[in-house]
Amino acid sequence: MYKIVRKKELNPTVTQMEILAPLVANKALPGQFIILRVDEEGERIPLTVAGTDPKEGTVKIIFQIVGETTLRLNHKQEGEEIADFVGPLGRPTETEGIKKVCIVGGGVGCAIALPVAEEFHRLGAEVTSIIGFRSIDLLILEDEFKACSDRLIVMSDDGSYGRHGNVTVPLKEMLEAGEKFDLVLAIGPGVMMKFTVLTCKPFGVPCRVSMNPIMIDGTGMCGGCRLTLVRDGKRITKFACVDGPEFDGYEVDFDEAMSRGRMYFPYERHAYDEACNLFKQG
């Protein structure tokens, strides 16, 4: 069992937890993820590591309440325990040789983008962060990004905070103005990453994306997280859990990945509604 040491609501739909898992805390690097089960009958869900405290032995996770499992997780309180917590899984972010980086985060993806931005900052790279949210109510981690970014641009889809528009707008402006990034790293919803890649393409700037497909074991065993890279006209199958989660954005077949992500939508809606009812009664 793994104890929830601290719990904090970042906004009405996004929660941060610090979980006691010393072996994972000792090893996890930015860009890697964990898999957890809330309780004995629960499903296994992957969540990217949002930070670690190796001394305390805790791992920080940030999750959006989108389905049954995250709803159940959010019902756990500080001091309570969750059944399983395994990691770190996947490959860490490649930082070598990157002197100037643009981190593009969308929604709860910002939780994953933050430790990556912090790592680049720690390594002495010049960090530009563009973080986008639907609306001011959903804004998270602004101060944290400020602390590790040489330049921070906050965007909101509805104009309720920061600049009005989506994250590709300032990115395009900067690239058009002649900014030369060694890397643009996009982390967020599939459609946001797809359009970040399309924005980068005319400028030939290297662009990586962090994929978050459905998976079970996280060790390469189930193959459920497979996605397609298109390289030199050839379609190559990769497993996000062991080959990723970060991939060259120019190679990822986003439409296929997004379609696969919707495989259990009808089931998930049903399960979420059932769980909501359960907690209302409780």
Place this chain on the structure above:
Amino acid sequence: MALNPKKNAMPSQEPQVRAHNFNEVALGYTRELALDEAARCLNCKNKPCVAGCPVNIDIPGFIMKVKEEDFEGAYQVINKTSSLPAVCGRVCPQETQCESKCTMGIKFEPVGIGRLERYVADWHNANATGKAQAPAPNGHKVAIVGAGPSGLTCAGDLAKKGYAVSIFEALHKAGGVLVYGIPEFRLPKAIVAKEVETLKELGVEVATNVVIGKTLTIDELFEKGFEAVFVGSGAGLPNFMNIPGEHFKGVYSANEFLTRSNLMKAYLDDPRTPIMKGGKVIVVGGGNVAMDAARTALRLGAEEVSIVYRRSMDELPARREEVEHAEEEGIVFRLLQNPVEILGFNNPDNPRDERNGFVCGMRVIKMELGEPDEKGRRRPVPIPGSEYELEADTVVIAIGTSPNPLIKDTTKGLEVNRHGGIVVNEDGLTSREGVYAGGDAVTGAATVISAMGAGKVAAAAIDEYLSNK
């Protein structure tokens, strides 16, 4: 006394009934059947059956105890060399091992050794009261990677000799393929849990949620004071066919399909882990895993389940018994056929149609058997122009697995072959001192009992290595 020329049949659930539930298919011998079957054993002096057993169980020895109705005594004979008798009695391919060597089998049907082993193990689990006694510790620490058949066996043998054994398991539950792969109706999970409990009574520690190669490395295990490591990490990586359409929703590897149903209990009425079920299901492949996947799909409520296999019935690699069970339950065998493309639904008028991107069929080509290949198996050859389409709502690909690369990638000096299998000598020793390996991580996908045999060989070698250190 006239000997019964035939093996006593295994009582089983009726096919029409069992096709709709996940309860165990084979019900096990009764006391009377067990005694009658034991009476068929000739107790040969040269014991050919023992040579056919990868873990060298004293087969006539335990059967003589059954004859005497000393079932606990029989269990103790088996327990001397096997750590998982209730499992082996169910999933071992006895027909190609011990029973294939049985003297009775020369003229008649061989003794039902597997069925008797199962009876004895089940009797013990139901009636034995005493706990397994942990022996006096010998002061040595051994780490086992993976709680599957090879790891559990290696752990059991070492624990019985007084080693402090820790098993590190990547998943949340111990058992490996016994819990994620083999379905409940063939191997009830309670039986695996019981075998793991017995190991714990012997003092074996099981740490779940530890991925060796990620959470800890082999080198770190040595730093933590383990003096030897056994790697039984299995053949985790599913193979795909690399044909168009394998990424459509509803196309599963057998690993994923079975893991969802078995380990994640998607077969329950209101599961937390979803699985696609119902409609028409096509399973590609002809091994035991393909049979398990097909029969699982049927029990989940599919209206039709078919197996697509590129060779003929005679070449099916699955156990005969599993194929017969599948046929009885109504699984359709589409033999001498090979998939060339998986077809997906696409509504050109509505990109938001919820059915878009889901599998809807499979294009297959008919095959004929040509010249034998280097292994002597006749090679399947496509018949030009014979392609046609099958409908499908779910496709499960069960064409084998490859060894998992996580450990190879993080362990310096660990030699692997071109298939990714860890290279070992006859004692299970790898290219690294103190690191042993066995099971599918070495051989690629094989049987539970061969993995157990490898775990046993390695345990003996580790014992010798550490005793002389």
